[in-house]
Amino acid sequence: MNLMSWGMYPRIESNVFKFDGEESLKHVINEHSELIPYGNGRSYGDSALSRNIVDLRPKNHFIDFDEDNGLLHVQAGVMLAEILEAFVLRGWFLKVTPGTKLITVGGAIASDIHGKNHHVAGCFCECVEDFKIMLADGTIASCSKKTAPELWKATCGGMGLTGVILAARIYLKKINSHYINQTTIKTRNLKETFAAFEEYRDKPYSVAWIDCLARGDDIGKCLLMVGDFRDDGQLDYRLKPQKTIPFNFPSFALNNWSVRAFNKLYYGRVKERVTRQKVDIDTFFYPLDAIGHWNRIYGKPGFTQYQFILPKETSYKGLEEILGAIADSGKGSFLAVLKLYGEANGNWLSFPMEGYSLALDFKIEKGLFELLDSLDKIVIKHLGRIYLTKDVRVSRETFEKGYPEIETFRKYRKDQNMDTKFQSLQSKRVGI
């Protein structure tokens, strides 16, 4: 079957394995190598692509829910959207959610994803009590941070390379409204942007949209959006009709000019320095999900997201340098999202560390990978790293420099015979 992930690049031919019970999955694992689990394909690059993939989406049963403490037991193919559909009305929300609800619980664990509240709530795995995973020899292990610390640190953020997560128990958090009080702060440059992040640090949710075509003194100007749930007792969750991009746009549609116009419109729309809005869950957390298949605006060649993080001490200098390099290159990024992070959690391949991260979307075109290679150098110089779940091209060398526990991870995979069984295009490229 022809497969791709959200970036639509690369597209490869894979054998897709579905399974009924545990026995049939064990059979697949015993019989095949070069296997990788595939959730909902919302990773951007080649993390979930391989010669043989195990399709987890059909494993979408809810198993149990404890109203007293918010502990939800689900199979790994359940999507976050399904959890919201069932639980927002009852006053529960995810403790950690990314910018799309169209990902599976298995994918959330494997990428140890984070949300707008990383600086207060940490990564997704912080809300996981335990999970069940099928390992390279077909046995099933139950894993919590306490009972199997090594398997835990390898699997949370381990990009599916330790086995197939089958089910997990996760804690939800209580909410008393489906509305969020949002404050939007408009800044004029990077200095103001950093100051604004610090000023609003106590707000649980924060994220900034950067205009990355700005130059000179304007570099780093942004709209910072912060917020928290209201407490008005209004609980509802109705799905809005979705608009969808029906086909791939011709690839010239998204050129420098249209990006410039978009950023101008977006930024220019907000007139005052500080404004306040009341918005609902979907508007606040998942603005991009309102348009189905928005990835198609990048046209057939596809696109990638470049997301890196820098430690706090080097963030300012590093970002200034990188934003400058992007502006000079003239390659527009439609979306540029800046975020402040809290401390790292010790999982071997988890992306977050205390500091700032920037995520930029680029369409795949000539010269792009050269630009990204040069950005890599700046990232490494400032002791940063690249987010695997967004990546499709990083070199082994750059990757290794960013992740100090890489050898621990490699050795663990080898000792457990995982390295020959579970592989993705990405794991082969970066040698993990």
Added chain:
Amino acid sequence: MSYVLIVGAKSDIAKAIAREYAGHGYDLYLAARNSKELEEFAQDITVRTRRVVKIKELDILDYDSHQVFYDKLEEKPLGVISVVGYLGDQKKAQSDFDEVQKIIATNSTGIISLFNIIANDFEQRRSGFMVGISSVAGDRGRKNNYIYGSAKASLTAYLSGLRNRLYAAQVHVLTVNPGFVATKMTEGMDLPAKMTAQPETVAKDIYQAQQNGTNVLYTKWIWRWVMLIIRNIPEFQFKKMSI
């Protein structure tokens, strides 16, 4: 409480229908053969929606059991949806009459047997809805699946007559004609993506159509027009075609 009875509940389309109805606040009877396999799924719906889900054993080919099956339901359902079907093997059926009987009985006679019983009850109570999943294959016989097609044609005609009869009793009958649907039945077939529906979409369409009192639903909608064209191809031409 208000139960909807779903027959053939193990199919992917039935499961999507079950989630759709539970999501709208209905309790469910899920009827199937080897129904024990539905336990995990029933629990799934209960956790998602807090609705009551009861599993019932039913073999649509065991006609004699149908009356007892229906009488034993603790509470009579508000409506019934049959998803039961069997595609069968056309090639085999051309020379093996057992296969023919199985195709006809599963897609038509078995459902008619059960629906007769339920129709009589609904008619008397002057309420209820009945939904039968037929197929576009019943709209015109093609060489690739005309045994299945003729069984579905029989079901379609039955549902049409039933709708006509029960109109006076305000019991609504909905005929569903899916085109291609991505399910276990069609797994491995090379279906055109644009013409193929997901079970969840089919379930949403069915729920809407049933609530709106639609008589005949094609899903995806485009199949209504595709079948209009196919039905209107003159026979002298159709017989030479391979579609």
